[in-house]
Amino acid sequence: MKKIIFLILIVILGLPVVTYAENATDSSVTTKIKERLEKTAEQGLDTIKEELTTQSLSPRKKAYVGLVKSVSEELVTLEYKSQTYPVYVDVKTPVKQDDYLLTLGFFYPDNNQFRAKKILVIDTPQPPLQRQLITGQIQEIDGNKITVDNKSLTINSKTELIIQDIEKPSTDDLELKDSLFAIVTLDKNGDIDQVKNILVIPGKNNPAGMAPTNATESALPATDSATIE
Numbered sequence: 001m002k003k004i005i006f007l008i009l010i011v012i013l014g015l016p017v018v019t020y021a022e023n024a025t026d027s028s029v030t031t032k033i034k035e036r037l038e039k040t041a042e043q044g045l046d047t048i049k050e051e052l053t054t055q056s057l058s059p060r061k062k063a064y065v066g067l068v069k070s071v072s073e074e075l076v077t078l079e080y081k082s083q084t085y086p087v088y089v090d091v092k093t094p095v096k097q098d099d100y101l102l103t104l105g106f107f108y109p110d111n112n113q114f115r116a117k118k119i120l121v122i123d124t125p126q127p128p129l130q131r132q133l134i135t136g137q138i139q140e141i142d143g144n145k146i147t148v149d150n151k152s153l154t155i156n157s158k159t160e161l162i163i164q165d166i167e168k169p170s171t172d173d174l175e176l177k178d179s180l181f182a183i184v185t186l187d188k189n190g191d192i193d194q195v196k197n198i199l200v201i202p203g204k205n206n207p208a209g210m211a212p213t214n215a216t217e218s219a220l221p222a223t224d225s226a227t228i229e
Contacts, residue, residue: 062106063102064101064116065100065101065103066080066085067100069084069097087116089115089119090115100121103119104118104119130186132184133181134151134153135149136180139176141175148182159196164202177205178202178203179200184196
């Protein structure tokens with residue numbers, strides 16, 4: 001009996017010790033796993049940082065285009081949209097001021113330089129066409145030249161002429177006081193360069209603006225003699 005009681009006491013007293021040991025073991029393992037994960041994460045971040053740094057310092061393919069503002073033995077300065085771009089030349093090329101260049105090469109972030117490996121002289125791009133709408137009545141007709149709103153318009157083969165109710169219009173179908181709408185392009189000085197499109201609505205002086213007589217007659221109501229009973 002005493003032996004049984006003694007064994008029971010040992011079991012009871014031993015339980016907290018085992019539980020504490022298990023808890024201590026779990027906590028230790030968790031700490032080690034956490035430390036290992038933190039170390040791995042730090043190593044991973046360091047690797048990523050090194051890779052990003054390497055990539056950021058690596059030469060990158062790049063191209064510059066612009067007008068040559070100055071030329072020296074190793075440096076060409078380009079201007080594009082009011083900004084200047086230094087281009088270090090690694091190839092010999094007979095460029096001169098006011099040439100328009102396309103340069104291909106590599107940009108080196110470590111010294112903030114662009115070095116051209118290939119240089120092409122290209123045509124200077126033309127600025128976009130400026131357009132203007134001119135409206136008013138025709139004031140004067142002189143062959144293929146007409147005056148509207150005190151502006152002289154020249155009609156040529158590049159002009160699309162449309163006159164209302166006329167299938168194949170020409171300048172012979174125009175009359176004074178016809179209403180005209182013209183789209184023109186302007187040169188760099190703001191003067192009319194080309195008349196692109198003209199739409200004309202005939203006025204009272206133009207036969208094309210008059211309604212046909214037979215159209216009025218056909219619109220009259222039928223007479224008694226024409227009525228079938």
